[in-house]
Amino acid sequence: MTRKLLTGNGAAAWGARLSCADYIPAFPITPQTEIIEDLSIWIDSGDMDARMTMLESEHSMITAAGSAASSGVRVFTATSSQGLLYAMEMLYTVAGWRVPFVMVNVSRGLSAPITLESDHNDIMAARDSGFMQIHSATCQEVCDNVLMAYRLAEHAAVRVPAIVNLDGFYLSFTREPVDLPDAEKAAAFVGEFDPENLQFKSSAPLSQAMAVLGGGPYSYFRYETHLAVQQVLSVYDDIADEFADTFGRRYDMIDNYQMDDAEYVFVMLGSFATKARDAVDSLRKEGWKVGLARLRVFRPLPQEKIRSLLKGRRGVAVIDQNISMGMGGVIHSEITSTMYGVNDAPAVVASFIGGLGGRDISQQEFFQMIHDVKQAADNSTTLEARLLYTKNELIEMRKLQAIAQVEHAEIKQK
């Protein structure tokens, strides 16, 4: 095991290298590009026995990823944000092809307005595609998740593609110490790719991805994919155990922090959970019984685990770094629907939307969330969804608008 200072992007590239990916269809997009740059250098220098093809779009990139996996090679690819959405038709398509490969998505807010900074609307848009999703909170996890994602995706009971998600900038460009798995151990852990029935060869012709007529066959194949994604829940623990035995790090589907006696719980995913940990520590010092449940596996959603974890708590603050226009936080609605009808479910499951487009969530805001959740629980009231925004931010915004108005008036006068 080597300890290296790596960005999240660097860790993702190492994950692909250590997983012995054969083929990398690629397309650049900020903040993901460093991943494919690293891989291309290793391929050119002979450090990695793989082939990279630069496509002309993410739509083509995912098509090539899927068709290469259909032909029996191990595929790795990466994208972000607009690229993920440009490829969206093919995400659904290749998931239906039941091709196990791994894609890293470096989360970035969606246009409009166009931005480079992070939030989770991109990855939430892929929620229903048939890709399984694992979310990372540290650079270490990014690398480890790629290895585990191959095992999960390629498992005989699963056979669907996987997305490993990391936050743009906060992880992609932030250096952290990473214990790189030993190359031989990693190769042994991930194992040889078994294409099973995925192939095109002259002696055994095969038709793949054919059309169906009618809802019967269509529903059958769609249900099959759904059930396959759900199989991750049954095979996950064995693979996590094996990973822990090999590399000494154990990752559960949900990363629990200070949950044993917690009355109030933050539920969220991604790197901002690191900030929530700090908030939990501070609140604990003040005598608050607070915990954090960070969802690592988001598709499939580990509903049974969420139910047993959250029942009996007084209140839950779900933090969404995404916004479903006209509805609110995606994770919040998934948690409330998961908890509905559960005996002893928390009376308050509140929704907080923040961290959009790289906006910070301050410690003060974490404190306020728990304070408000407690108050609602004490008073048996419900909490309206909150859109996090401070007075100072609004003042700064007003200044920008004032400049825009002056400039606009200037142009009109001319």
Added chain:
Amino acid sequence: MIKESPLHFHRMKDMPSTHLLGTGTPMCAGCGGLEALHNMYDILGEKTVFVNAAGCMTLLSVYPFTPFRGGWLYTAMASAPAGAQGIRDAMDILIKKKKLSEDENVEVVVITGDGSANGMGLSATSGTMDRNLDYIYLCYDNEGYGNTGQQYSAATPHAAITSTSKVAHGYPGFKKDLFSIWAAHKPAYVATMIAAEPLDLAKKIEKLQTMKGPRMLISLAPCPTGWDYDPQLSVEIGRLAVQTGVWPLKEYIDGKVVHTKIPKQRKPVEEYLKLQGRFKHLFHPQRDEQGVAEIQARVDAYWDEVNE
């Protein structure tokens, strides 16, 4: 990739007598695209994988049936060439890593309609030529979005009535010159062909089998439902397309465009037009002299340039 030893198609009797593509597909009677595919498949053989984009031919393979003896992959409307890229790259990797023997190799063939080829899929196609991908691309060109009921596409000819150009004078635009767009990429091979001229088609398929790189084909595909004529006229209309000079048979190799069948005495375009309901308004209720003359003039101008 090991190429088959070259065949020699000099006369019609040299053509393959066994036909590989299965029957019973849900294509329309008289489909000019299916006819071209038949002819091509007989020569290419079963060591192939066809990568398809959304279009009429999507319905060739409907679970669990297929007319192909080799492989098939349906992708999406915009990215069949990228699908071919992934398969070609993967097979090359497997052969290089000795996980697949050379004789298991297959030729990757993209098959799309003109809607995908001229529009949504053009960027992906261009990309494969940038990357000198070793594959064959067949565009069956029925001059409209046929599978959805013949709305006009970028390949629709001037004046054709389509379901989105039903007005008195038909489609106001002009057919996109996809052959030249493709040839501008300087791929290994570009050719136009038509099933009604099977010997010319066979010679082209034979020739491209000796080459590597992008080998691009546009087959005009007379379409009884989209062009509004009796299915039994498909071959005749196809021949007239060539004899009137409306559909020049040509190929691009090594930077040069060569016409493979130059009609010595071109028949008047109206012989081609008047058999098709989509041009009926040029002849009924009265003849549109100017409209027909304009179409004739454009065809003449093309051939004047060729014959210079």
